[in-house]
Amino acid sequence: MMRSPGTLSAKVRELLDEEVAIPALPAAERSRAVARARAAIEADFVAPAAPTGRASAAVPPRWAASMALALAASVVVGAVAYGVAHWTSEKVPVKAHPAVVVASPTSSIPAAIPTPIDEPPPPLRFHGLPLRLSPAGAIRAELLLLRPARAAVAREDFAAALHPIAEHTRRFKKGRLAEEREALRVKALIGLGRTDEARRAAARFRAHFPHSVLLPAVGQISPGGE
Amino acid sequence: MTSDEGCLDAFQRELDYVYRTLRRLGTSSSEVEDLAQEVFLALRRSWREYDQDRPIRPYLFGIAFRIAAAHQRKRKREVAFETVEPADSGPWPDQALQSKQARAIVLAALDRIPLPRRAVLVMRDLDDVPVGEIASMLEIPLFTAYSRLRKARRELEAAVQLLLRGTRAR
Numbered sequence: 045m046m047r048s049p050g051t052l053s054a055k056v057r058e059l060l061d062e063e064v065a066i067p068a069l070p071a072a073e074r075s076r077a078v079a080r081a082r083a084a085i086e087a088d089f090v091a092p093a094a095p096t097g098r099a100s101a102a103v104p105p106r107w108a109a110s111m112a113l114a115l116a117a118s119v120v121v122g123a124v125a126y127g128v129a130h131w132t133s134e135k136v137p138v139k140a141h142p143a144v145v146v147a148s149p150t151s152s153i154p155a156a157i158p159t160p161i162d163e164p165p166p167p168l169r170f171h172g173l174p175l176r177l178s179p180a181g182a183i184r185a186e187l188l189l190l191r192p193a194r195a196a197v198a199r200e201d202f203a204a205a206l207h208p209i210a211e212h213t214r215r216f217k218k219g220r221l222a223e224e225r226e227a228l229r230v231k232a233l234i235g236l237g238r239t240d241e242a243r244r245a246a247a248r249f250r251a252h253f254p255h256s257v258l259l260p261a262v263g264q265i266s267p268g269g270e
Numbered sequence: 271m272t273s274d275e276g277c278l279d280a281f282q283r284e285l286d287y288v289y290r291t292l293r294r295l296g297t298s299s300s301e302v303e304d305l306a307q308e309v310f311l312a313l314r315r316s317w318r319e320y321d322q323d324r325p326i327r328p329y330l331f332g333i334a335f336r337i338a339a340a341h342q343r344k345r346k347r348e349v350a351f352e353t354v355e356p357a358d359s360g361p362w363p364d365q366a367l368q369s370k371q372a373r374a375i376v377l378a379a380l381d382r383i384p385l386p387r388r389a390v391l392v393m394r395d396l397d398d399v400p401v402g403e404i405a406s407m408l409e410i411p412l413f414t415a416y417s418r419l420r421k422a423r424r425e426l427e428a429a430v431q432l433l434l435r436g437t438r439a440r
Contacts, residue, residue: 052395059376060395063373069285077307078285080307081282084314085314194300
Protein backbone atom coordinates (compact mmCIF):
# COMPACT_ATOMS: atom_id res chain seq x y z
CA MET A 45 0.00 0.00 0.00
CA MET A 46 1.30 3.44 -0.85
CA ARG A 47 2.32 5.23 2.31
CA SER A 48 3.45 8.58 1.03
CA PRO A 49 3.26 11.30 2.17
CA GLY A 50 5.47 10.49 5.09
CA THR A 51 6.44 6.93 5.66
CA LEU A 52 6.00 5.18 8.94
CA SER A 53 8.80 3.10 10.36
CA ALA A 54 8.42 -0.64 10.64
CA LYS A 55 8.11 -0.35 14.41
CA VAL A 56 5.24 2.14 14.26
CA ARG A 57 3.60 0.17 11.47
CA GLU A 58 3.75 -2.90 13.66
CA LEU A 59 2.10 -1.07 16.51
CA LEU A 60 -0.61 0.32 14.27
CA ASP A 61 -1.31 -3.12 12.88
CA GLU A 62 -2.13 -4.27 16.40
CA GLU A 63 -4.58 -1.42 16.76
CA VAL A 64 -6.34 -1.89 13.42
CA ALA A 65 -8.68 -4.62 14.65
CA ILE A 66 -11.62 -3.24 16.61
CA PRO A 67 -11.99 -4.93 20.00
CA ALA A 68 -15.47 -6.11 20.97
CA LEU A 69 -17.24 -4.33 23.80
CA PRO A 70 -18.15 -6.30 26.90
CA ALA A 71 -21.72 -7.58 26.66
CA ALA A 72 -23.02 -5.50 29.57
CA GLU A 73 -21.60 -2.31 28.11
CA ARG A 74 -23.10 -3.12 24.73
CA SER A 75 -26.52 -3.84 26.23
CA ARG A 76 -26.48 -0.61 28.16
CA ALA A 77 -25.50 1.46 25.11
CA VAL A 78 -28.22 -0.08 22.97
CA ALA A 79 -30.81 0.28 25.72
CA ARG A 80 -30.00 3.95 26.08
CA ALA A 81 -30.22 4.51 22.35
CA ARG A 82 -33.55 2.71 22.24
CA ALA A 83 -34.82 4.80 25.14
CA ALA A 84 -33.99 7.96 23.23
CA ILE A 85 -36.08 6.76 20.30
CA GLU A 86 -38.97 5.66 22.48
CA ALA A 87 -38.97 8.99 24.22
CA ASP A 88 -39.88 10.60 20.92
CA PHE A 89 -42.65 8.11 20.20
CA VAL A 90 -44.44 8.65 23.46
CA ALA A 91 -44.11 12.39 23.25
CA PRO A 92 -46.78 14.60 21.79
CA ALA A 93 -45.65 16.97 19.09
CA ALA A 94 -44.75 20.42 20.28
CA PRO A 95 -47.97 22.41 20.32
CA THR A 96 -46.73 25.28 18.21
CA GLY A 97 -44.40 23.40 15.90
CA ARG A 98 -41.85 26.06 16.64
CA ALA A 99 -38.67 25.70 18.51
CA SER A 100 -35.10 26.55 19.11
CA ALA A 101 -32.33 24.26 18.02
CA ALA A 102 -28.88 23.24 19.06
CA VAL A 103 -27.19 24.19 15.85
CA PRO A 104 -23.91 26.05 15.86
CA PRO A 105 -23.21 29.22 13.94
CA ARG A 106 -21.27 27.42 11.22
CA TRP A 107 -24.47 25.81 10.10
CA ALA A 108 -26.39 29.03 10.22
CA ALA A 109 -27.39 28.66 6.60
CA SER A 110 -28.85 25.25 7.21
CA MET A 111 -30.57 26.61 10.27
CA ALA A 112 -32.15 29.43 8.32
CA LEU A 113 -33.49 26.96 5.80
CA ALA A 114 -34.75 24.78 8.55
CA LEU A 115 -36.55 27.60 10.25
CA ALA A 116 -38.02 28.81 7.00
CA ALA A 117 -39.48 25.40 6.44
CA SER A 118 -40.71 25.21 10.05
CA VAL A 119 -39.08 21.86 10.49
CA VAL A 120 -37.18 22.39 13.68
CA VAL A 121 -38.51 21.04 16.93
CA GLY A 122 -36.64 21.93 20.08
CA ALA A 123 -36.36 21.98 23.77
CA VAL A 124 -38.25 25.12 24.64
CA ALA A 125 -41.19 24.82 22.32
CA TYR A 126 -43.68 24.91 25.14
CA GLY A 127 -42.50 28.25 26.29
CA VAL A 128 -41.65 29.92 23.05
CA ALA A 129 -44.90 31.83 22.79
CA HIS A 130 -44.18 33.44 26.12
CA TRP A 131 -40.50 33.94 25.67
CA THR A 132 -39.37 36.37 28.26
CA SER A 133 -36.31 38.50 28.79
CA GLU A 134 -34.35 35.47 30.04
CA LYS A 135 -33.00 34.56 26.66
CA VAL A 136 -30.76 31.56 26.50
CA PRO A 137 -27.95 31.05 24.00
CA VAL A 138 -29.29 28.83 21.28
CA LYS A 139 -26.28 26.53 21.24
CA ALA A 140 -26.60 25.65 24.87
CA HIS A 141 -29.99 24.02 24.56
CA PRO A 142 -30.25 20.29 24.58
CA ALA A 143 -32.41 20.09 21.54
CA VAL A 144 -33.00 17.92 18.57
CA VAL A 145 -33.26 18.99 14.98
CA VAL A 146 -35.88 17.03 13.15
CA ALA A 147 -36.02 17.32 9.41
CA SER A 148 -39.45 17.14 7.88
CA PRO A 149 -40.01 14.54 5.20
CA THR A 150 -40.14 17.28 2.61
CA SER A 151 -37.10 19.09 3.83
CA SER A 152 -34.18 19.55 1.50
CA ILE A 153 -31.74 20.71 4.11
CA PRO A 154 -28.21 20.01 2.94
CA ALA A 155 -26.46 17.16 4.63
CA ALA A 156 -24.70 18.43 7.69
CA ILE A 157 -23.44 16.39 10.53
CA PRO A 158 -24.97 17.89 13.64
CA THR A 159 -22.71 19.14 16.34
CA PRO A 160 -22.99 17.69 19.80
CA ILE A 161 -24.13 19.57 22.78
CA ASP A 162 -21.09 20.66 24.70
CA GLU A 163 -22.42 22.58 27.63
CA PRO A 164 -24.81 21.71 30.41
CA PRO A 165 -28.31 22.97 29.78
CA PRO A 166 -29.03 26.36 31.28
CA PRO A 167 -31.79 26.54 33.84
CA LEU A 168 -34.83 26.91 31.67
CA ARG A 169 -37.37 28.91 33.55
CA PHE A 170 -40.56 30.71 32.82
CA HIS A 171 -41.79 33.02 35.55
CA GLY A 172 -39.70 31.05 38.03
CA LEU A 173 -41.00 27.66 36.94
CA PRO A 174 -38.93 25.17 34.94
CA LEU A 175 -39.89 24.97 31.32
CA ARG A 176 -40.63 21.52 29.99
CA LEU A 177 -37.99 20.04 27.79
CA SER A 178 -38.84 18.13 24.68
CA PRO A 179 -38.45 14.38 25.28
CA ALA A 180 -35.26 14.13 23.26
CA GLY A 181 -33.99 17.29 24.91
CA ALA A 182 -34.74 15.78 28.28
CA ILE A 183 -32.72 12.68 27.43
CA ARG A 184 -29.76 14.80 26.49
CA ALA A 185 -30.15 16.92 29.61
CA GLU A 186 -30.22 13.72 31.64
CA LEU A 187 -27.07 12.51 29.93
CA LEU A 188 -25.33 15.74 30.74
CA LEU A 189 -26.41 15.68 34.35
CA LEU A 190 -25.26 12.12 34.90
CA ARG A 191 -21.97 12.44 33.05
CA PRO A 192 -20.07 14.00 35.98
CA ALA A 193 -21.56 11.41 38.33
CA ARG A 194 -20.33 8.58 36.15
CA ALA A 195 -16.91 10.19 35.78
CA ALA A 196 -16.65 10.74 39.52
CA VAL A 197 -17.51 7.11 40.27
CA ALA A 198 -15.01 5.96 37.64
CA ARG A 199 -12.22 7.91 39.33
CA GLU A 200 -13.48 6.79 42.73
CA ASP A 201 -14.30 10.30 43.84
CA PHE A 202 -17.56 9.06 45.28
CA ALA A 203 -18.44 12.17 47.23
CA ALA A 204 -18.36 14.22 44.04
CA ALA A 205 -20.85 11.85 42.43
CA LEU A 206 -23.60 12.54 44.95
CA HIS A 207 -24.37 16.09 43.91
CA PRO A 208 -25.11 15.36 40.24
CA ILE A 209 -27.06 12.29 41.33
CA ALA A 210 -29.17 14.44 43.64
CA GLU A 211 -29.64 17.03 40.92
CA HIS A 212 -30.75 14.39 38.46
CA THR A 213 -33.17 13.01 41.04
CA ARG A 214 -34.57 16.47 41.59
CA ARG A 215 -35.06 17.23 37.92
CA PHE A 216 -35.75 13.79 36.50
CA LYS A 217 -36.98 11.64 39.33
CA LYS A 218 -38.59 9.15 36.96
CA GLY A 219 -36.40 10.00 34.02
CA ARG A 220 -35.20 7.64 31.33
CA LEU A 221 -31.86 7.33 33.03
CA ALA A 222 -33.24 6.81 36.53
CA GLU A 223 -32.03 3.22 36.40
CA GLU A 224 -28.48 4.26 35.70
CA ARG A 225 -28.66 7.02 38.29
CA GLU A 226 -29.76 4.64 40.99
CA ALA A 227 -26.99 2.20 40.11
CA LEU A 228 -24.51 5.05 40.39
CA ARG A 229 -26.00 6.01 43.73
CA VAL A 230 -25.45 2.52 45.07
CA LYS A 231 -21.86 2.49 43.84
CA ALA A 232 -21.16 5.92 45.32
CA LEU A 233 -22.62 5.00 48.69
CA ILE A 234 -20.64 1.79 48.77
CA GLY A 235 -17.51 3.72 47.89
CA LEU A 236 -18.16 6.18 50.69
CA GLY A 237 -18.64 3.39 53.17
CA ARG A 238 -22.24 4.40 53.85
CA THR A 239 -23.22 0.78 53.95
CA ASP A 240 -26.70 1.04 55.39
CA GLU A 241 -27.76 3.65 52.88
CA ALA A 242 -26.12 1.64 50.11
CA ARG A 243 -28.01 -1.46 51.15
CA ARG A 244 -31.32 0.38 51.17
CA ALA A 245 -30.57 1.94 47.79
CA ALA A 246 -29.61 -1.45 46.39
CA ALA A 247 -32.85 -2.97 47.65
CA ARG A 248 -34.85 -0.19 46.03
CA PHE A 249 -32.91 -0.71 42.84
CA ARG A 250 -33.66 -4.42 42.73
CA ALA A 251 -37.32 -3.75 43.40
CA HIS A 252 -37.64 -1.12 40.70
CA PHE A 253 -35.38 -2.64 38.07
CA PRO A 254 -35.50 -6.41 38.54
CA HIS A 255 -34.27 -7.08 34.99
CA SER A 256 -31.62 -4.39 34.85
CA VAL A 257 -28.35 -5.08 33.06
CA LEU A 258 -26.78 -3.08 35.88
CA LEU A 259 -27.80 -5.57 38.54
CA PRO A 260 -24.38 -7.25 38.63
CA ALA A 261 -22.79 -3.94 39.58
CA VAL A 262 -25.42 -3.22 42.18
CA GLY A 263 -25.20 -6.79 43.39
CA GLN A 264 -21.89 -6.02 45.05
CA ILE A 265 -23.86 -5.20 48.13
CA SER A 266 -25.99 -7.87 49.67
CA PRO A 267 -29.52 -7.31 50.87
CA GLY A 268 -29.01 -9.19 54.08
CA GLY A 269 -26.68 -6.74 55.75
CA GLU A 270 -23.68 -9.00 56.22
CA MET B 271 -37.63 -1.16 8.52
CA THR B 272 -38.38 2.33 9.77
CA SER B 273 -35.83 5.08 9.74
CA ASP B 274 -35.29 4.78 13.49
CA GLU B 275 -34.94 1.03 13.31
CA GLY B 276 -32.41 1.35 10.52
CA CYS B 277 -30.46 3.93 12.45
CA LEU B 278 -30.49 1.89 15.65
CA ASP B 279 -29.51 -1.21 13.73
CA ALA B 280 -26.55 0.57 12.16
CA PHE B 281 -25.50 1.99 15.52
CA GLN B 282 -25.72 -1.44 17.08
CA ARG B 283 -23.67 -3.01 14.30
CA GLU B 284 -21.00 -0.37 14.51
CA LEU B 285 -21.00 0.10 18.27
CA ASP B 286 -17.53 -1.38 18.70
CA TYR B 287 -16.23 0.90 15.97
CA VAL B 288 -17.87 3.98 17.50
CA TYR B 289 -16.38 3.26 20.91
CA ARG B 290 -12.93 2.54 19.56
CA THR B 291 -12.97 5.61 17.33
CA LEU B 292 -13.89 7.82 20.25
CA ARG B 293 -11.06 6.30 22.26
CA ARG B 294 -8.65 6.88 19.39
CA LEU B 295 -9.79 10.47 19.29
CA GLY B 296 -8.83 10.96 22.90
CA THR B 297 -12.04 10.21 24.78
CA SER B 298 -11.37 8.70 28.18
CA SER B 299 -12.84 5.34 29.07
CA SER B 300 -15.12 6.95 31.64
CA GLU B 301 -16.60 9.32 29.07
CA VAL B 302 -16.83 7.14 26.02
CA GLU B 303 -20.29 5.79 26.79
CA ASP B 304 -21.86 9.23 26.99
CA LEU B 305 -20.15 10.44 23.87
CA ALA B 306 -21.24 7.30 22.04
CA GLN B 307 -24.80 8.21 22.92
CA GLU B 308 -24.24 11.65 21.49
CA VAL B 309 -22.97 10.00 18.33
CA PHE B 310 -26.19 8.03 18.17
CA LEU B 311 -28.35 11.12 18.66
CA ALA B 312 -26.43 12.96 15.96
CA LEU B 313 -26.64 9.96 13.63
CA ARG B 314 -30.35 9.78 14.16
CA ARG B 315 -30.79 13.47 13.41
CA SER B 316 -28.90 13.16 10.15
CA TRP B 317 -30.03 9.66 9.16
CA ARG B 318 -32.19 10.91 6.29
CA GLU B 319 -29.22 12.69 4.78
CA TYR B 320 -26.97 9.66 5.00
CA ASP B 321 -26.54 7.89 1.66
CA GLN B 322 -26.95 4.27 2.64
CA ASP B 323 -25.12 3.07 -0.45
CA ARG B 324 -21.93 4.47 0.99
CA PRO B 325 -19.88 2.88 3.77
CA ILE B 326 -21.09 4.02 7.13
CA ARG B 327 -17.82 4.05 9.01
CA PRO B 328 -16.39 7.22 7.46
CA TYR B 329 -19.72 8.90 8.09
CA LEU B 330 -19.72 7.76 11.71
CA PHE B 331 -16.14 8.88 12.01
CA GLY B 332 -17.14 12.38 10.88
CA ILE B 333 -19.78 12.53 13.59
CA ALA B 334 -17.48 11.08 16.24
CA PHE B 335 -14.74 13.51 15.29
CA ARG B 336 -16.99 16.52 15.73
CA ILE B 337 -18.31 15.25 19.02
CA ALA B 338 -14.84 14.46 20.33
CA ALA B 339 -13.57 17.85 19.20
CA ALA B 340 -16.43 19.67 20.92
CA HIS B 341 -15.83 17.69 24.05
CA GLN B 342 -12.13 18.36 23.92
CA ARG B 343 -12.71 22.10 23.54
CA LYS B 344 -14.83 21.92 26.65
CA ARG B 345 -12.23 20.08 28.64
CA LYS B 346 -9.48 22.35 27.29
CA ARG B 347 -7.00 19.56 27.44
CA GLU B 348 -7.23 19.35 31.20
CA VAL B 349 -5.57 15.95 31.14
CA ALA B 350 -1.86 16.50 30.93
CA PHE B 351 0.08 14.49 28.40
CA GLU B 352 2.29 12.93 30.98
CA THR B 353 -0.67 11.29 32.67
CA VAL B 354 -1.24 9.12 29.61
CA GLU B 355 0.85 6.05 30.10
CA PRO B 356 0.98 2.62 28.61
CA ALA B 357 -1.29 0.33 30.58
CA ASP B 358 1.43 -2.06 31.65
CA SER B 359 4.46 -0.79 33.47
CA GLY B 360 6.26 -4.13 33.45
CA PRO B 361 9.19 -5.11 31.26
CA TRP B 362 8.47 -4.79 27.58
CA PRO B 363 11.09 -6.29 25.28
CA ASP B 364 10.81 -5.34 21.63
CA GLN B 365 10.43 -8.94 20.57
CA ALA B 366 7.54 -9.57 22.91
CA LEU B 367 5.11 -6.87 21.99
CA GLN B 368 1.72 -7.90 23.13
CA SER B 369 -1.41 -6.68 21.56
CA LYS B 370 -2.72 -4.96 24.65
CA GLN B 371 0.49 -3.09 25.25
CA ALA B 372 0.75 -2.13 21.62
CA ARG B 373 -2.76 -0.75 21.69
CA ALA B 374 -2.02 1.23 24.82
CA ILE B 375 1.08 2.69 23.23
CA VAL B 376 -0.83 3.63 20.10
CA LEU B 377 -3.58 5.38 22.07
CA ALA B 378 -1.03 7.21 24.18
CA ALA B 379 0.94 8.26 21.10
CA LEU B 380 -2.20 9.37 19.28
CA ASP B 381 -3.10 11.50 22.25
CA ARG B 382 0.01 13.57 21.61
CA ILE B 383 -1.17 14.55 18.15
CA PRO B 384 -3.55 17.50 17.81
CA LEU B 385 -7.03 16.28 17.00
CA PRO B 386 -7.41 17.64 13.43
CA ARG B 387 -4.24 15.83 12.34
CA ARG B 388 -4.95 12.77 14.46
CA ALA B 389 -8.33 12.35 12.76
CA VAL B 390 -6.69 12.20 9.33
CA LEU B 391 -4.09 9.71 10.51
CA VAL B 392 -6.63 7.46 12.22
CA MET B 393 -8.86 7.39 9.17
CA ARG B 394 -5.99 6.71 6.79
CA ASP B 395 -3.68 4.42 8.72
CA LEU B 396 -6.15 2.56 10.91
CA ASP B 397 -9.45 2.69 9.03
CA ASP B 398 -7.80 2.58 5.59
CA VAL B 399 -9.98 5.34 4.16
CA PRO B 400 -8.70 6.99 0.96
CA VAL B 401 -7.35 10.50 1.52
CA GLY B 402 -9.87 11.97 -0.91
CA GLU B 403 -12.73 10.60 1.13
CA ILE B 404 -11.12 11.81 4.35
CA ALA B 405 -10.93 15.31 2.92
CA SER B 406 -14.55 15.12 1.91
CA MET B 407 -15.73 13.75 5.24
CA LEU B 408 -13.80 16.29 7.31
CA GLU B 409 -14.67 19.09 4.86
CA ILE B 410 -11.07 20.10 4.26
CA PRO B 411 -9.12 20.59 0.99
CA LEU B 412 -7.30 17.55 -0.34
CA PHE B 413 -3.96 19.29 0.01
CA THR B 414 -4.69 20.01 3.65
CA ALA B 415 -5.56 16.39 4.25
CA TYR B 416 -2.22 15.24 2.80
CA SER B 417 -0.37 17.89 4.74
CA ARG B 418 -2.03 16.86 8.00
CA LEU B 419 -1.32 13.23 7.32
CA ARG B 420 2.36 13.89 6.66
CA LYS B 421 2.74 15.91 9.83
CA ALA B 422 0.68 13.51 11.93
CA ARG B 423 2.87 10.60 10.88
CA ARG B 424 5.98 12.50 11.93
CA GLU B 425 4.36 13.29 15.25
CA LEU B 426 3.30 9.69 15.72
CA GLU B 427 6.83 8.48 15.05
CA ALA B 428 8.24 10.92 17.60
CA ALA B 429 5.60 10.09 20.19
CA VAL B 430 6.10 6.35 19.85
CA GLN B 431 9.87 6.69 20.17
CA LEU B 432 9.38 8.79 23.29
CA LEU B 433 7.00 6.30 24.82
CA LEU B 434 9.23 3.35 24.00
CA ARG B 435 12.23 5.06 25.57
CA GLY B 436 10.18 5.86 28.67
CA THR B 437 8.98 2.30 28.94
CA ARG B 438 12.43 0.83 28.54
CA ALA B 439 13.90 3.26 31.08
CA ARG B 440 11.68 1.92 33.85
